Amino acid sequence: MTDAPILEVRDLRVELPLSRGTVHAVDGASLSVAEGEAFGLVGESGCGKSMTLRAIMGLLPRPGHIVGGEVLFEGEDLVTAPAGRLRQIRGGSIAMIFQEPMTALNPVMRVGDQIAEAPRVHLGLSGTASRERALDLMRRVGIPDPIRRARAYPHELSGGLRQRIMIAIALSCDPKLILCDEPTTALDVTIQDQILKLLLNLRREFGVSVVFVTHDLAVVAQTCERLAVMYAGQIVETGSVDEVFRAPRHPYTLGLLRSVPHFDSVQDSLSSIQGAPPDLVMPPPGCRFHPRCSFAQEDCLSGDFPLRPLSARRATACIHPDAPAADVDRSPVVADA
Amino acid sequence: MPEPLLEVRDVHMDFTITDSAVRRARRIPAEVLSAVDGVDLEIMRGEALGLVGESGCGKSTLGRCIVGLHAPTAGEIRYAGEPLHAKRARSERRRVQMVFQDPYSSLNPRMTVRQTLSELLRVHKMVPRSGIDARCRELLDLVGLPPRALDSHPRNFSGGQRQRVSIARALALQPELLVADEPVSALDVSVQATVLNLLDELRRELGLTMLFIAHNMAVVRHVCDRVAVMYLGRIVETAETEELFSNARHPYTQGLLRAVPRLVPGRESESAAVAGDPPSPIDLPPGCRFHPRCPLAQAVCSEQDPVLAAGGEDAEAHLAACHFAWTAPPPAHTPEVAADA
DSSP: OOSOOSEEEEEEEEEEEETTEEEEEEEEEEEEEOTTOEEEEEOOTTSSHHHHHHHHHTOOOTTOEEEEEEEEETTEESSSSOHHHHHHHBTTTEEEEOSOHHHHSOTTSOHHHHHHHHHHHHHOOOHHHHHHHHHHHHHHTTOSSHHHHTTOOGGGSOHHHHHHHHHHHHHTTOOSEEEEESTTTTSOHHHHHHHHHHHHHHHHHHTOEEEEEESOHHHHHHHOSEEEEEETTEEEEEEEHHHHHHSOOSHHHHHHHHHSOOSSSOOSSOOOOOSOOOOTTSOOSSSTTGGGOTTOOGGGSSSOOOOEEEETTEEESOSOTHHHHHHHHHSOSSOOO | OOOEEEEEEEEEEEEEEEOOHHHHHTTOOOEEEEEEEEEEEEEETTOEEEEEOOTTSSHHHHHHHHHTSSOOSEEEEEETTEEOOSSOOHHHHHHEEEEOSOTTTSSOTTSOHHHHHHHHHHHTTOSOGGGHHHHHHHHHHHTTOOGGGGGOOGGGSOHHHHHHHHHHHHHTTOOSEEEEESTTTTSOHHHHHHHHHHHHHHHHHHTOEEEEEESOHHHHHHHOSEEEEEETTEEEEEEEHHHHHHSOOSHHHHHHHHHSOOSSSSOOOSSOSSOSOOOOTTSOOSSSTTGGGOTTOOGGGGTOOOOOEEOSSSTTTSEEOOTTTTTSOOOTTHHHHHHHO
């Protein structure tokens, strides 16, 4: 995976002008996803992770808009690309899977037709060929009895089957990159487990890159190779999942990891992060996490906090990365299996 | 063995979902959904019992029956030895209180915290009128909110703070049993931890008994002393928490445990823990309800409905409703779960 990245986001800025002020939803986010890689973007609600994903696709909800930065997909800047070109890429080389399959699917169109639509438009397949392709895709995503199910409407299917339909649609034009926005949050654990494993197997089979946006650290641990942790519109830490989970170098990442109840062991009490995330109309000066950070020092209160590289593929925005490191040395975050 | 605070005896809760004059005229029977289908459950005084299962398994309906929001179709709920009906006297209502999942819709948006709390204290005559204000402050202090929160409306609070207000409201009546229905699943992880710690603290300080309804197994392991697993309206397994997590006997419980994504990176297996979707609760499979999805299913499973039965020497401590729970060799993945503990 030393090839050029398939997706590179540089210093992306997204603003939402609202009546009470401008929300800086994404404030200088940079990330890169290598070809064939599974990349996780994690953070709590309102941190800008979904906005980042939507900005990549050019699907920002009004009145949100990109005010700066570049989104390079195979070297081509999507921010400045004309609308026609974006339409070609969207659903073609870049596909998206949404959180709530019930609202993302067309309720009055048979699911088989919904899968066949994109290959007809993007690949110029005939009606018969696209329908054949839809059935084939339904088989590959593990939908039993695809011929009957293709004639069903979304409301006739269970949540798990609907999400499989979404995945079939995403795969329908042989994408190079799939963006998943909380793909399993609305599903039960056993169904979540099925869908995650399906996505992983398909990724290997099709060799496609995947970006997972999720609030669930465990989902990232099980599915991704690298991740970026987002807080208050900024990326605060990136690295391989293994390194970041075992040795977080940003207090926010550490706090997140410590506040999740572990499945494999019982902690005496969960440590939590004090306070609440800042209002993105008026983010605090300096490091945005300093009001909630237990390691905060004088020099955290002002200045800029860009990602600083720690090693080749590892970076943190914290200027005292030794503090969380020492804390992890005292008591490890993730028990070794 | 301490006496149980709450006993649920063979409770059924049916909902009629399609019924109309036309259907009745044509003598088409109404379709009935049995959300809770013959559940027996005991909660000991001071215990935290976890009730887990996937959406639609009837866990919330059972919780609502216990609080008195639904009148069970059949069966009995006994509280400290006395039958507890859905229609309750004020003094009975007081003793079982509930915290709901969604802190955004379960508080009256037009009432300040003071109004919400003082209404309860007044109606239930918990304290003399002159003491209401002091008691409100005390309650807020108990859940870790500042006194100035009293005159705020729910819209001024974050999700975690709202859930604290909901907990204060439930505690205002000094209940003995708290039914918490997914109290943290609508909250962000960092906030989840504070609410879980608060519940834990309150339980120790006030000696509360708790029924904790959840789908997140990790949260349940952290909070509960004992766990009951529900599948399609039935309890399929109950045991002490550590016993259940290390030695699950029902294939559904085993699958549920395996399906939980772990925080330890890179331990995924290729195949899904439980295959298929849960069947429709209106059209239940014959025999064991889990058999269409069960990796161990035999012929007998589609014919006979298994009952909750004990297998170990210590009867009653660990019950499972599977024909093979105590006879078949434990499936291969059980040691993996145990090794993590």
